Amino acid sequence: MTKRRVAILISGRGSNMTALIEAAKQDVYPADIVLVISNIANAGGLEKAREAGIETATVESKTFGKDRDAFEQALQDKLAAHKIDLVCLAGFMRLLTPWFVKQWDGRMLNIHPALLPSYKGLHTHERALKDGVKIHGATVHFVVSEMDSGPIVMQGAVAVRDDDTPETLAKRVLSIEHRIYPDALRLVASGGARLEGGVCKTDAKASPEDTLIAPTVI
Numbered sequence: 001m002t003k004r005r006v007a008i009l010i011s012g013r014g015s016n017m018t019a020l021i022e023a024a025k026q027d028v029y030p031a032d033i034v035l036v037i038s039n040i041a042n043a044g045g046l047e048k049a050r051e052a053g054i055e056t057a058t059v060e061s062k063t064f065g066k067d068r069d070a071f072e073q074a075l076q077d078k079l080a081a082h083k084i085d086l087v088c089l090a091g092f093m094r095l096l097t098p099w100f101v102k103q104w105d106g107r108m109l110n111i112h113p114a115l116l117p118s119y120k121g122l123h124t125h126e127r128a129l130k131d132g133v134k135i136h137g138a139t140v141h142f143v144v145s146e147m148d149s150g151p152i153v154m155q156g157a158v159a160v161r162d163d164d165t166p167e168t169l170a171k172r173v174l175s176i177e178h179r180i181y182p183d184a185l186r187l188v189a190s191g192g193a194r195l196e197g198g199v200c201k202t203d204a205k206a207s208p209e210d211t212l213i214a215p216t217v218i
């Protein structure tokens, strides 16, 4: 099996990054995490990646100021130098230009803490609680130019409780994120996901018993 070479782009603590690194330790996993890039010099995830023996790089967006093209060219150079096949955004807090997105068309994933297309953008848990939704979750999707909008690869859901705070809800959603991101990357890296008319199709099955109803009434 030829493993796909994956780079993870982060800006923060990197818990999803860690979940991907852990999953990729399995011999049968179809991807190798070969590079972690942060746009923030002191991102906590950088240290975790180094401890895991993964090469890291910092391409500090701050130093490029408003010159997004130069920032993205620097990113692109690093990715090319490491012969990267697939890019995973994991808490990467920079919007990417159409040029960069095009370089990675169908080869770049992101994880978002909501069931897209609901709650694009920030503060997803606060907004979901305010709306009183009963089911919330996380989405792994291909990246397109429009924010939080690309073809959905995988979603995971949790029941929302009446006494949830943004923090308690975030915690349960995050544990779902740590399950679906490695699974979604496994699917994509093994060639099990295909894009048809802007929608991601896969041969993986959803079990017919996979029903989540919330709240449950006896």
Ligand code: GRF
Residues within 6 Å of the ligand: 012, 013, 014, 015, 016, 017, 090, 091, 092, 111, 112, 113, 174, 177
């Ligand atoms: C996650 O909630 C992810 O869905 C969002 O940013 C957060 C990153 O967390 N895109 P971490 O750095 O992976 O812990």
